[in-house]
Amino acid sequence: MTVAVLQFGGSNCDRDTVQALADLGIDAELVWHEDGLPADTAGIVVPGGFSYGDYLRAGAMAARSPIMEDVKAAAEDGTPVLGICNGAQIGCEASLTPGAFTTNRSARFQCEHVHVRIENADTPFTRAYDEGEVIELPIAHGEGRFEIDDAELADLEADDRVLFRYCDEDGETSDDANPNGSKHNVAGVLGDHDHVAVLMPHPERVSLADIGPTDGRGVLRGFAD
């Protein structure tokens, strides 16, 4: 049983993710996209990076690579799937999750720490937290603004499929606390199932106690049995 951390040309958070999972005692391995998913895949992370140089749109090329069909099939069969940053862009481009992540309101690449509020604590990736809890995670993206049709967003919210929202340290989802102009401060969403999620912030970068805070550990703990 292993968590497959996918590698595309240009992935660069893949090894960090494996290390963060290993620190939690979760078996994980790097999987080059052309090699396909291992037979004992028990979870899948689509990690951050700049797959295919962000050509066309961030995530557009990787989303159409053959391994993503296997990822979709595994997700349908109940395998937990988490997309982080570029992995979130890939997840939306592949229609694993709704909406799209596009150019930041600032039109700039932003690398900073932000606060996010847990909107739904009843998923594998958030059950370590309480609903309404505020955690601090880093972002590093140029195309992280969540865009979606207003009616679809209303459906998402009604179905409790918004997982994280950008907020201030007190949990208020103000415009000032919205780093990239995402609609309704959305930082992460669920797909059709509670075990399929994407988020733009990087939980794997705040998961090792040796190098600082560990606010992100609970997200990766979604892959523990």
Place this chain on the structure above:
Amino acid sequence: MTGYTATVTVRLKHGVLDPEAETTQRALERLGFELADLRSADLFELDVDADSAEDARERAEEMTERLLANPTIHDYEVDVEER
């Protein structure tokens, strides 16, 4: 078979924020130009061999829907000409 060029224009849907276009407009204004608005778009030229212009268009539309455009944020149009 005839050679056609399908020109695909992909643009953001009306109402979707375009920070790059806004930045470009501000840069033009800093240069002293006056303009009411600026919209940007991606343009792709696809050379295809097809039995008819309609066939070429259908194929270009399929390529656009599968990859070139993201239907969540984009509209697109296709123009086909013999090459």
